[in-house]
Amino acid sequence: MATYSHSVYLQQSTLKKEGRYKGVLDGFDGPKTRAAFKSSLNARFKSHPGSVRFVTADGYPPRPAPAAAWKTKVFGRPGVKGGRGVPQAKLIPPFPMYYFGKRIRTIGCHQLIEAPLYNALSELLRLKGLAWIKGHRLDQYAGCYNPRNSRGGTSKSDHSWAIAIDLDAEHNGNHTPWKAGNQGKPGWATMPTEAVKVFRKHGFQVGFKNSGGTRRDMMHISYVNRT
Numbered sequence: 435m436a437t438y439s440h441s442v443y444l445q446q447s448t449l450k451k452e453g454r455y456k457g458v459l460d461g462f463d464g465p466k467t468r469a470a471f472k473s474s475l476n477a478r479f480k481s482h483p484g485s486v487r488f489v490t491a492d493g494y495p496p497r498p499a500p501a502a503a504w505k506t507k508v509f510g511r512p513g514v515k516g517g518r519g520v521p522q523a524k525l526i527p528p529f530p531m532y533y534f535g536k537r538i539r540t541i542g543c544h545q546l547i548e549a550p551l552y553n554a555l556s557e558l559l560r561l562k563g564l565a566w567i568k569g570h571r572l573d574q575y576a577g578c579y580n581p582r583n584s585r586g587g588t589s590k591s592d593h594s595w596a597i598a599i600d601l602d603a604e605h606n607g608n609h610t611p612w613k614a615g616n617q618g619k620p621g622w623a624t625m626p627t628e629a630v631k632v633f634r635k636h637g638f639q640v641g642f643k644n645s646g647g648t649r650r651d652m653m654h655i656s657y658v659n660r661t
């Protein structure tokens with residue numbers, strides 16, 4: 435299902451300026467565009483000192499354990515409010531996304547999760563299509579980089595490393611329970627099971643485990659190895 439995408443067009447023009455893409459700027463996400471994007475990512479991984487040794491064969495970084503020390507080992511030190519940041523990529527999402535009603539052009543995420551995040555979003559688009567994504571409000575982006583402590587906690591949030599994004603925060607709140615099959619029932623979070631699977635496939639964990647077999651905070655899609 436090849437459809438024109440303005441974000442692909444913008445990506446192609448960036449890749450062309452970098453000298454990595456020689457094809458036409460047609461807005462179609464074909465093999466030439468993918469190859470150019472991969473080569474651009476690889477160059478960025480190499481230019482990020484300290485990260486290269488962590489990049490696995492398929493180009494994804496390893497998934498850290500939840501403890502801050504592990505996240506720092508893979509991604510470097512977390513950002514500090516008003517102070518140092520983290521090495522960020524400007525990911526151009528493969529479909530239009532909105533931050534509280536305003537169209538976003540890029541997602542500022544950690545450079546090392548640009549590839550898995552882009553691939554997960556692209557795979558969702560390929561598998562399910564834009565209407566499905568919009569219908570499940572997965573185009574409603576609620577942030578990535580935010581140097582702060584985890585909600586109600588003293589440890590740093592995954593957002594301090596820019597390794598997590600929040601999607602459809604309104605229907606997938608921290609205290610709203612989630613269970614596969616219960617989406618759409620009153621009082622339950624709505625994050626679709628298919629999206630959870632696609633994000634997992636690309637290294638992301640969605641939400642946190644509750645006791646009793648449910649999950650919570652299903653807006654939170656994080657490149658961390660937690661259950």
Ligand SMILES: [Zn+2]
Nearest residue numbers: 598599600654
């Ligand atoms: Zn979050």
